[in-house]
Amino acid sequence: MKKWLRPALDLALLAALVAAPLYLSAYHLSLLGRFLAMAILSLGLCLVWGWSGVLSLGQGVFWGLGAYVLVMHLKLVGLQPGDMPDFMLWSGLDHTPGWWTLFRHPAVALAGVLIVPTVAAAGLAWLVFNRRVGGIYFALITQALALAFATLLISEQAYTGGFNGLTDFTTVLGHYIVDPSFQRALYWITVGALAAAFLFCRWMGKTNFGKVLLAIRDGESRIRFLGYNPAGYKTIAFAIGGAFAGISGALYVLHVGVISPAMVGVMPSIEMVVAVAVGGRSSFTGVILGTLLVNFGKDWISSAMPEMWQLSIGLLFILVVTLLPKGLAGIPELGRQITERIRRRTARRGVEPEVLAITQKN
Amino acid sequence: MGHLAVLTGQLFNGISVGSILLLTALGLALSFGLMNVINMAHGEMLMVGGYVAYLTCRFVHGPAGFLLALLFSFLGAAVLGGVLEVTVIRWLYGRPLDTLLATWGVSLILQQGARSLFGAIGVDVVAPHWLSGSVAINHGVLAGLTLPYVRIFIILLTIVTFALLLLFIARTRWGLFLRAVHQDREMAQALGVNTKWVDLLVFAAGTGVAGLAGAALALIAPVTPTVGQSYVVYAFLVVIVGGLGSLLGTALAALLVGLFSSTVQMFTGVSLSDVFLLVLVIVFIQFRPRGIIFQRSRVMKEA
Amino acid sequence: MQNALLSVENITVSFDGFNALDGISLRLMPTSIRVLIGPNGAGKSTLLDTVIGNVRPTKGRIVFRGEDITELNEYKIVRRGICRKFQAPGILENLSVLDNLSLAARPRRESWRSFGVGIDSSVRARVERVLERIGLEEKRHTMAGQLSHGQKQWLEIGMVVSSHADLLLLDEPAAGMSLDESAQTAELIRSLASDHSFLVIDHDMTFVEQLSAPVSVMHMGRMLKEGTLEEIQRDPQVIAVYLGREKEEAVA
Numbered sequence: 076m077k078k079w080l081r082p083a084l085d086l087a088l089l090a091a092l093v094a095a096p097l098y099l100s101a102y103h104l105s106l107l108g109r110f111l112a113m114a115i116l117s118l119g120l121c122l123v124w125g126w127s128g129v130l131s132l133g134q135g136v137f138w139g140l141g142a143y144v145l146v147m148h149l150k151l152v153g154l155q156p157g158d159m160p161d162f163m164l165w166s167g168l169d170h171t172p173g174w175w176t177l178f179r180h181p182a183v184a185l186a187g188v189l190i191v192p193t194v195a196a197a198g199l200a201w202l203v204f205n206r207r208v209g210g211i212y213f214a215l216i217t218q219a220l221a222l223a224f225a226t227l228l229i230s231e232q233a234y235t236g237g238f239n240g241l242t243d244f245t246t247v248l249g250h251y252i253v254d255p256s257f258q259r260a261l262y263w264i265t266v267g268a269l270a271a272a273f274l275f276c277r278w279m280g281k282t283n284f285g286k287v288l289l290a291i292r293d294g295e296s297r298i299r300f301l302g303y304n305p306a307g308y309k310t311i312a313f314a315i316g317g318a319f320a321g322i323s324g325a326l327y328v329l330h331v332g333v334i335s336p337a338m339v340g341v342m343p344s345i346e347m348v349v350a351v352a353v354g355g356r357s358s359f360t361g362v363i364l365g366t367l368l369v370n371f372g373k374d375w376i377s378s379a380m381p382e383m384w385q386l387s388i389g390l391l392f393i394l395v396v397t398l399l400p401k402g403l404a405g406i407p408e409l410g411r412q413i414t415e416r417i418r419r420r421t422a423r424r425g426v427e428p429e430v431l432a433i434t435q436k437n
Numbered sequence: 438m439g440h441l442a443v444l445t446g447q448l449f450n451g452i453s454v455g456s457i458l459l460l461t462a463l464g465l466a467l468s469f470g471l472m473n474v475i476n477m478a479h480g481e482m483l484m485v486g487g488y489v490a491y492l493t494c495r496f497v498h499g500p501a502g503f504l505l506a507l508l509f510s511f512l513g514a515a516v517l518g519g520v521l522e523v524t525v526i527r528w529l530y531g532r533p534l535d536t537l538l539a540t541w542g543v544s545l546i547l548q549q550g551a552r553s554l555f556g557a558i559g560v561d562v563v564a565p566h567w568l569s570g571s572v573a574i575n576h577g578v579l580a581g582l583t584l585p586y587v588r589i590f591i592i593l594l595t596i597v598t599f600a601l602l603l604l605f606i607a608r609t610r611w612g613l614f615l616r617a618v619h620q621d622r623e624m625a626q627a628l629g630v631n632t633k634w635v636d637l638l639v640f641a642a643g644t645g646v647a648g649l650a651g652a653a654l655a656l657i658a659p660v661t662p663t664v665g666q667s668y669v670v671y672a673f674l675v676v677i678v679g680g681l682g683s684l685l686g687t688a689l690a691a692l693l694v695g696l697f698s699s700t701v702q703m704f705t706g707v708s709l710s711d712v713f714l715l716v717l718v719i720v721f722i723q724f725r726p727r728g729i730i731f732q733r734s735r736v737m738k739e740a
Numbered sequence: 741m742q743n744a745l746l747s748v749e750n751i752t753v754s755f756d757g758f759n760a761l762d763g764i765s766l767r768l769m770p771t772s773i774r775v776l777i778g779p780n781g782a783g784k785s786t787l788l789d790t791v792i793g794n795v796r797p798t799k800g801r802i803v804f805r806g807e808d809i810t811e812l813n814e815y816k817i818v819r820r821g822i823c824r825k826f827q828a829p830g831i832l833e834n835l836s837v838l839d840n841l842s843l844a845a846r847p848r849r850e851s852w853r854s855f856g857v858g859i860d861s862s863v864r865a866r867v868e869r870v871l872e873r874i875g876l877e878e879k880r881h882t883m884a885g886q887l888s889h890g891q892k893q894w895l896e897i898g899m900v901v902s903s904h905a906d907l908l909l910l911d912e913p914a915a916g917m918s919l920d921e922s923a924q925t926a927e928l929i930r931s932l933a934s935d936h937s938f939l940v941i942d943h944d945m946t947f948v949e950q951l952s953a954p955v956s957v958m959h960m961g962r963m964l965k966e967g968t969l970e971e972i973q974r975d976p977q978v979i980a981v982y983l984g985r986e987k988e989e990a991v992a
Contacts, residue, residue, distance in 0.1 A: 130534045202719055206726040211475050211533050215673040216718065222670050223711040230708030283846065284854040286839050290832040297830045300792065301844050301903060302818035307851030341666075345541060352538065385549045392542025396535045397528055 085273075085360055092266050096259050105330060108262040110370040111269050112326035117351050117362040118272045119319030122279065124348070125357030127312045128292030129200075129209065133217030134320050134347045136224045137192035139339030141321025142328040143228075143235070144191050147175055148184030149244035161243075166233035175234070181248060188325045189318055196317025197310055204306040204313075209295070218341060225340030240335025252332065265326050269363070272319055276359045279315075288312055346373070349388055352395050355404025365403055442574075442582040447699050453588040455695020456595035459688055460650030461668055462675040463602065464518075464643020466687040469676055471619050471639055474526055474536045476518075478544035479672070480665025482644040484551060485517055486510035486651025487660035491560050503565040507594075507652050514648025519641040526640070527633070544666070551662040559659025568656065591653045598646060599688060606684075615639055671698075674718050680728020689729050743806060745770045745937050746791070746822075746907055751800035753786055753961075760786045762961035763800070768907070773929065773938040775948050777972075778958035779981060784941045785827070787958070788909045791939070792824045793817045804907070819849060823905035825896050827912050833885030837876055837895060840884050841867040844899035866902055873928065874898040889916055897925065901932060908932075910940045914947045926950035945969075957981075 092111065096104055116138055123129050150160045151171075159171045178184040199220070203213055228235045235241070250257045279285045290298040291305045299305060328334045337343075346369070354365020369391075377384040399405055461483060468474050493506035521543060529536040564587050571585040606612040614635045617625040626632050654664065671694060679690035697717060701710040746768040753761040761783045768774055776784045789795040791802055793814040801810040809817050823844075832840050842859045845866045859867070871877045874894040879887065884895060893916065900908050913929070914922035926947055929938055942948055948955065948969060955972050957964040959981045965972055972978050 128534075130537070199719075203722060206722050208722050208726050211469075211473075211537065212677050212722075214534065214537060215475065215670075215677060216715070219670050219674055219711075219715050219718070223715045226708040226711050230706065278857070281857045282855050283843065283857075284851065286835055286843060287851075287854060289834050290843065293832060293834050294830070296794075296814075297832060298843075299814050300794075300818060300824055300826075300830065301899065302815050302823075302849045303843075304813070304815045304849075304851070308854075311851050341670075348538065382549065382553070385545050389542040389545030389549070392545070393525065393539050396539040396542070397525070400532075400535065 081360075088360070088363075089266075089270060092269075093263070096262060101255065101258070104262060105258065106371070106374060107367075108258075108265050109327050109330035110367050111262075111265045111363075112323050112330060113347070113350070113370060114323075114363045114366040115269050115272045115326070116320045116323035116347055117354065117366040118269075118276050118359060119316035119323075120347060120351045121356060121359055121362045122276060122288070122312050122319075123316035124351060125355075125362070126280075126285065126288045126292060127309050128295075129309055129313060130214040130348070131217045131313070131316065131344075132214050132341070132348065133219075133221040133224075133344050134316070135221050135339040135341075135344035136217075137196050137317040137320035138324035138327075138343075138347070139224065139228075139334070139336075140192040140195060140324070141188045142324035142334045142339070143241070144178060144187040144321075145184060145325040146241045146244065146328055146334050148178040148181065148187075149247065150241060151176065151179045152181075152246065153244050162236045162239075162241075163233060168233050172234065188321050192321030192324075193314050193318040196320075197314035200310040200313035201306070204309045207306070209309070218344070221339070221341045221344045225336040228336040228339070236335075238336060240333060240338070242333035242335075244332070247329065252329065261326075261329055265330075268322060268326060272322075273359055273363070280359075284308065284311070346388065349392055349395075351402075353391065353402050355402030358402070358404030361402055361404030368403070439578055439580065442579045443703075445579055446582050446584075447703055448696065449584055449588065451696035451699035452692065453591050453695075454699055455692040456592045457650050457654055457668070458671055458675055458695055459691035460595055460598060460653065461647050461672040462679070462687050462691055463599070463684065464640075464645075464647045465669075465672055465676050466679055466684060467643045468636075468640050470681055470683070471615065472526070472530070472636055473533050475533070475540075475673070475676075476521070476526070476640075476644070477537055477541040477669075478521060478547060479540075479644065479647055480667075480669030481544045481547040481551075482514040482518060482647035483651035483654065483665040483668055484547070484660065484662065486514045486648030487562070487655040487664060488551060488555060488560070488651075489513040489648065490652035490655045491562050491660055494562050494565075500565055500567055503562075503568070506562070507649060510648040510652035511645040512648075514651065515641040515645030518644025518647075519637060521644070522637050522640040527636070548662045548666070555660075555662070557662060559661040559664070561659050562652075562655035564656050587656045591656070594649070594653055598649060599684075602642075602646070603684065611635070611638060671714070674714065677718060678721055678729060680725075680730045683728065683730040686728050686730035744768060744803075745772075745805060746939075747803040748787070748791065749801050749803065751787070751790055751797045751802065753783075753790055753795055754798050759961050761790065761797070764958070764961065764963055766956065766963065768937055768939060770906070770937055771933055771935060773933050773940065773951055773953035775951055775953055775955045775969075776939065776941045776958060777943065777948065777955060778964070781960075782958040783961040784958055785911055786961075788824060788911055788939065788941065791817075791909060792822060815849075818903070818905070821904065821906040822909065823900045823903045823907075824909040825900045825911060825913060827915065831884045831887075831892055831895050831899070833883065835884060836881050837871075837884055837887070838867065838880045840895060841870055841898055841902050845870075845902040845904075847904060870898045870902040873901070890918070890921055893917060894921075894925075897928070901936075905936070907937045907939070910938060912942055913940065914942060914944055919946075922947050923950055 095107055099107060116134060120131065120134055123131055154160065159168070163171060178187055203209070203216060229238050231237070245252060287298060287303055287308050291308055295305050350366040350369040351362045352365070353369050354363065355361030372387070373384060376387055395402060401408065461479070464482070465475065465479055468476060487510070489510045490506040493509050494502050497505050521540070525539050525543060526536055529539060568586045568590055571583045572589070574580060574582045606615055614625070614630045617628070617630055618632050618635050622632060651660070651665070654668070658664070675687060675690045675694050678693065679687035694714065698710045698714055701713050705713065744767040746766070748764060748766040751761050751764050752759060764783070764787065776787065778784055786795060790797050793809070793812055797810065801808055803809070804820060804822060809820065832843070835843070842863050845863045848854070871880060874897060876891060876895060876898070879891065884892065887895060893913065897910070897913055900910070914925050917925065922944065929940065929951060940951065954966065955969050956966045957972055957978050964981065965975050965978050
C-alpha cells in the first residue's frame with residue numbers, strides 16, 4: 076500500500092462521519108452515533124487484545140461502570156431538592172446513599188466516568204498479571220467478572236434499579252436530551268471523542284510502550300529477559316482499555332437513554348469482542364469499521380429475523396477466527412497473497428516441463 | 438430444625454453442587470492440560486446431555502429408563518464433542534485464545550439450535566421411582582435434616598465416574614498414551630503415539646462426562662437451552678483453582694467451590710456469593726497462581 | 741583478593757525429586773570469559789536458567805556484585821546487569837532490527853517511562869555501534885522475523901551486547917553458524933571481554949578453543965573439572981564422561 080493511502084483513507088472516513096447529519100435520517104444518525112460510541116471501546120480492546128495479546132471477555136463491566144456513573148448523575152440532577160430517585164423510594168430506602176450523591180456535581184461525574192472504570196481495570200489487571208497469570212485464565216476470569224457484575228446489579232435493586240436498570244433522565248447540563256440540536260451535537264461529540272481515541276492509539280503504536288506491547292504479545296518471556304516487566308505494561312494497556320470502555324459506555328447511554336444489566340453482562344461483552352475480531356484485532360481503522368459493520372448487521376438481522384442473530388454471531392465467530400484471523404483489515408494482505416500466488420502459477424507455465432515436474436514434486 | 442442440621446444440610450448441598458461441578462470441570466481440565474485448549478461450548482455438552490436424558494426418559498419407561506438415559510447422555514455428548522474436535526479445535530492448534538472464541542461461536546449455535554427444537558422454556562426429567570424420596574433424620578442433633586435420594590445419587594455417580602477415569606488413566610494403554618502426551622507431546626509423537634487420536638479420545642471422553650453431568654442435573658433442575666452456560670462459568674473457575682491439568686486438584690477445587698458457594702449463600706444470597714467466589718479466586722491466585730496442585734517441571738510454561 | 745562479579749554458591753535444583761543441579765558452585769571475575777561444557781543433561785542450561793531467575797533453586801544462593809539475587813524476578817536481575825541469550829533465537833519477530841536493538845539498549849525499562857516516541861540519541865549511538873559489529877547495518881529496517889537463521893543469532897547476540905549488562909550468558913551462541921561466522925563470533929566475544937564477563941555454553945570444541953578461556957566441565961549437575969581446554973582434554977575423568985562422538989571431539 077502506498078504510504079499516503081492509509082492516512083488518506085482515515086481522513087475520508089472521518090469526513091464521511093462528520094458530514095453524516097447531512098445525508099442520514101435522524102433514526103440512522105442515532106444508530107450511527109451509538110455504534111461510534113461502541114467503536115471507542117473497540118479501540119481500547121484493540122490495544123488490549125490485538126496489541127498486548129490479552130483477551131478480555133468482560134469489557135462490558137468497564138463500559139457499564141462508565142455508563143452507570145453518568146446515569147447516576149443524570150438521575151440526581153433530574154430531582155427536585157429533597158427528592159430521591161423513584162426506584163429507591165419503591166425499594167423502601169429512606170435516603171439516597173452517599174456514594175450516589177457524590178456524583179451530583181457534573182465535574183465529579185465526569186471524573187468518575189473516567190476514573191472508576193480505569194481504576195477497576197487497573198486493579199484487576201495488576202492482581203492477575205503480577206502473579207503471571209494470563210492468557211486463557213485471564214479471559215475466563217474476566218468472563219466470571221462480567222457474570223458477577225450483572226448478577227450484582229440485578230440483585231441490588233435498591234441501589235442500581237435492578238433488572239430494569241436506570242432510565243427516565245431528561246437533561247444533561249441543562250440541555251434536553253431529546254432536543255434534535257442536542258442530538259446532533261452529541262453525535263459530533265461522539266465523533267470527536269472517537270477521533271481523539273484513534274489518534275491516541277496511533278501515537279501509542281509509535282511509542283516504545285507500543286513496541287513493548289507487541290513484543291509481549293509475540294513472546295512474553297523474551298521481553299522479560301530484556302529487563303522489561305510485562306505485568307506493568309499489560310496493566311497500563313488494560314487500564315487504557317478500561318478508560319476507553321468507560322467513555323464509550325457514558326456516550327452510549329446518552330444516545331439510548333437507558334442502562335440495564337442486560338447491556339453489560341457476558342453476552343454483550345462477547346459481542347464487543349466479535350466486533351473487534353471482524354474488523355481485525357490489531358488494526359485501529361479495522362476495529363472501527365468492524366464495530367459499525369457488526370452492530371448495523373445486528374440491528375438489521377434482529378429486526379428482520381430475531382432468532383437468527385445468535386446463530387449468525389456464532390457462525391461469524393467461527394468463520395472469522397478460522398478463516399480470517401486478521402479480520403477485515405487482513406483482506407488487502409490476503410488479496411496480495413492470492414494475486415502473488417496466481418502470478419507465480421502463471422509464471423510457472425512458461426517454465427520448461429522438467430523444471431515444472433521438479434517444482435511440483437517439491 | 439437445629440443450627441447443626443441446617444449447616445449439615447448446606448454442606449450436603451455444597452457437596453452435591455460440587456459433584457456436578459466436578460463432572461463438568463473434569464473434561465475441561467483434561468483437555469486444558471493436554472491440549473491447552475478451553476472449550477467454551479463445554480456447557481452446551483451439559484445441555485445436550487440433559488436433553489438426551491429427557492428424550493430417553495420420554496420413550497423408555499420403567500426403572501431402567503434413567504440408567505439408559507445416563508448412557509445415552511454420555512454417548513451423545515461424546516460424539517458431539519468428537520465432531521467438534523475434528524471440525525474446529527484441531528484446526529486451531531497452538532492458538533488457545535482463538536479456540537476459545539471459535540468454541541464460543543459453537544456454543545451460541547448449539548443454544549439457538551436447542552431453542553428452536555425444544556423451546557426456550559425448560560423441560561423436566563422426572564426422577565425415576567427408585568430415586569424419589571429422601572433420607573429423613575428425626576432424632577438427635579440433626580433432627581429435621583432431609584437428604585434427597587437424587588442428590589445422594591449424584592454424589593455417588595460422581596465418585597464412580599471419577600474413580601473410573603483415574604483407573605482408565607492409570608491402568609489402560611490409552612491412559613498411558615495420555616500421560617505420555619501430557620508430559621511431552623513431541624517426545625510421545627516421536628515414540629509412535631498417535632497424538633491426534635489421543636486428543637480426540639480425551640476430548641470426547643471429557644465432553645461425554647459433561648453430558649453425564651447434564652443428565653444428573655436434569656434430575657434436580659429443568660433443562661433449558663442456557664442451562665450449561667450458567668454452570669460452565671463456575672467450572673472454568675474450578676479449572677483455574679485446580680491447576681493445569683491436575684485431576685486431583687480439579688476434584689479438590691470443585692469441592693471447595695461447591696462448599697464455598699453454598700455456605701456463603703446462607704449468609705448473603707445467591708448473587709453476592711458469585712461476587713465473593715470471584716474475589717476468592719483472585720485472592721487464591723495471589724498465593725497459588727499455578728493452582729492447588731502444580732507439578733514443577735523443567736519448562737515453566739506460560740499459563 | 742578481587743571480588744567476584746558472579747558467585748554461584750552451592751546451588752541445588754530439583755524437578756520432581758531429580759536433581760538437575762546438585763550443589764554446584766562457580767565464581768566468575770569481572771571482565772573474564774568462562775566456558776561451560778558437558779554432556780547433554782549435565783545441567784548447563786539449567787545453571788544459566790537459575791542465574792537469570794527463570795528457575796528457582798531448591799538450595800543455595802547466587803550473588804552478583806556482592807548482592808544476593810537468588811529470589812529476584814528475571815526482569816529485575818536483567819536490570820541489575822545480567823543478560824542471557826537462549827539457544828533458540830529469542831528475537832521480537834514483528835519488530836524491525838532497529839527496534840529490537842533499541843528496546844534492548846534502552847536504559848529505562850519501566851512501563852511508565854516508555855511513552856517517548858523515537859530513539860534517544862545515546863541509545864541510537866549505542867545501537868549503531870552494535871549494528872556495525874554484527875553486520876546488520878543494511879537490514880536495520882527489516883522485520884526481525886524475516887532474517888535468516890544466522891542473522892537472527894547475530895541479532896540476538898547484538899541485543900545481549902547492547903543491553904547494559906556486565907555479565908552475558910550465552911547458550912550455544914555459534915549453533916548453526918558456518919565456520920567463518922563462528923570464528924567471527926568468538927572474535928566478537930573476546931573483544932567484548934575487555935569490559936564484559938561471559939558465561940558461554942558450547943559443544944563445538946573449535947569454537948571453545950577460539951575463545952581461549954578457562955573451561956568448566958559439568959556432569960550430572962556437578963562441576964567435574966575446571967581448567968584450561970588443554971588440561972581438560974587430557975583429564976581421564978573428563979574423557980570418561982564423554983562417550984561416542986563427543987568423546988572424540990573432546991579429545992581431538
